[in-house]
Amino acid sequence: MSASFSIHASTGSYEVRVAAGSLTETLAQQAHAYLLVDAFFRDTLGKALQQTFFLAAEEREKSLDRMPLLIEQMRAAGVHRRTVLTAIGGGVIQDIAAFASSVYMRGLRWAYVPTTVLAMVDSCIGGKSSINVGPYKNLVGTFHPPEQIWIDPAVAETLPRDQFASGLIEAAKICFCRGEEAFSTHMAAGPSTTMSTAALEAVIINSLQAKKYFIEIDEFDQKERLLLNFGHTFGHAIEGASHYAIPHGIAVGVGILCSLAFQRERGLSFTNMERIAIFEKHLREMVMSLPGIREHLAALSIDDVMERFASDKKHTGHQFTLILVNQAGEVVLEQIDKNKQTSQAVRHAIETTRESYTR
Numbered sequence: 192m193s194a195s196f197s198i199h200a201s202t203g204s205y206e207v208r209v210a211a212g213s214l215t216e217t218l219a220q221q222a223h224a225y226l227l228v229d230a231f232f233r234d235t236l237g238k239a240l241q242q243t244f245f246l247a248a249e250e251r252e253k254s255l256d257r258m259p260l261l262i263e264q265m266r267a268a269g270v271h272r273r274t275v276l277t278a279i280g281g282g283v284i285q286d287i288a289a290f291a292s293s294v295y296m297r298g299l300r301w302a303y304v305p306t307t308v309l310a311m312v313d314s315c316i317g318g319k320s321s322i323n324v325g326p327y328k329n330l331v332g333t334f335h336p337p338e339q340i341w342i343d344p345a346v347a348e349t350l351p352r353d354q355f356a357s358g359l360i361e362a363a364k365i366c367f368c369r370g371e372e373a374f375s376t377h378m379a380a381g382p383s384t385t386m387s388t389a390a391l392e393a394v395i396i397n398s399l400q401a402k403k404y405f406i407e408i409d410e411f412d413q414k415e416r417l418l419l420n421f422g423h424t425f426g427h428a429i430e431g432a433s434h435y436a437i438p439h440g441i442a443v444g445v446g447i448l449c450s451l452a453f454q455r456e457r458g459l460s461f462t463n464m465e466r467i468a469i470f471e472k473h474l475r476e477m478v479m480s481l482p483g484i485r486e487h488l489a490a491l492s493i494d495d496v497m498e499r500f501a502s503d504k505k506h507t508g509h510q511f512t513l514i515l516v517n518q519a520g521e522v523v524l525e526q527i528d529k530n531k532q533t534s535q536a537v538r539h540a541i542e543t544t545r546e547s548y549t550r
């Protein structure tokens with residue numbers, strides 16, 4: 192079950208191809224390209240590639256102060272305005288490649304081979320680059336989509352389980368936000384860290400098709416695309432308070448459970464309960480199946496989570512900006528007054544969600 196489709200963006204359309212086992216063929220076509228590759232692949236791909244620059248997929252590499260060195264290396268290697276840069280790696284390598292190619296000589300074309308589940312199901316499309324500045328994560332960035340994306344789901348087979356699960360949770364979130372059909376297709380593929388490559392391929396195609404809807408209707412994050420931040424205000428707070436011991440997608444999964452608990456704290460009862468129950472059960476099973484997460488959740492300081500929750504950059508002076516599920520089971524953006532009652536409901540939602548894991 193391979194697939195090809197295009198994404199329409201203001202800068203032009205770009206192509207996505209998903210095909211298990213396609214990496215060798217993709218690399219053969221890149222023999223003369225300038226490549227930015229995750230150092231994880233040095234031993235397996237190094238010999239097959241020329242003009243390759245290996246980078247460690249670490250947050251500190253993805254920072255503004257590392258850019259001059261990379262740009263100098265590109266210049267010294269003879270990268271010119273018509274060079275097409277090819278990036279091979281997860282979200283870190285993607286962000287570095289997208290950013291560098293958006294500014295180098297005012298913009299290079301680039302192509303991308305995502306290698307993590309998160310990058311395959313989510314970040315590879317949408318065109319964003321995000322770069323860290325000092326202690327601030329993803330503070331600066333650009334919109335600069337690659338012109339080709341080649342996905343080989345078999346490449347994800349070597350990923351650690353928590354990284355694999357992290358990507359699957361983001362895919363479940365995208366599909367849930369898109370609606371009934373996308374979500375039931377996702378669940379029917381049997382998402383789990385032991386799923387087959389063929390099933391992962393189906394998950395990737397469905398998730399990218401669902402995300403395509405949001406990024407084409409709202410390329411620059413003004414309205415509909417914001418809904419994909421579902422679970423992220425709670426999630427980022429949990430991820431940060433765990434000092435990044437809890438991987439991003441897992442923290443988002445817990446964040447989604449917190450946001451549902453928060454709505455119940457506010458007295459909401461969901462009318463479309465079956466879909467929500469399936470989603471909650473799935474997230475719980477995914478999170479519970481991973482070693483160490485229970486302990487990291489138990490070790491969280493709730494005050495720290497609360498502080499991080501309150502400092503989310505989407506909030507305004509008097510209101511929290513949250514993506515929540517409304518009574519009808521739809522994902523919506525809500526502005527909620529900051530007051531004692533709301534803060535208590537937030538705290539309670541985090542505490543009860545955590546208790547349900549550590550009991």
Ligand SMILES: NC(=O)c1ccc[n+]([C@@H]2O[C@H](COP(=O)([O-])OP(=O)(O)OC[C@H]3O[C@@H](n4cnc5c(N)ncnc54)[C@H](O)[C@@H]3O)[C@@H](O)[C@H]2O)c1
Binds near residue numbers: 315347354
């Ligand atoms: N630009 C966007 O739209 C966007 C969206 C989401 C996330 N991000 C960014 O992406 C980053 C996270 O990316 P990620 O989760 O894809 O992972 P990553 O790039 O951080 O990689 C995680 C780890 O997996 C390793 N790895 C990569 N592919 C592998 C494979 N096939 N087998 C074994 N190990 C492999 C890497 O070397 C690294 O150690 C964050 O910096 C985040 O801010 C960007």
Ligand SMILES: [Zn+2]
Binds near residue numbers: 361423439440443
């Ligand atoms: Zn995310």
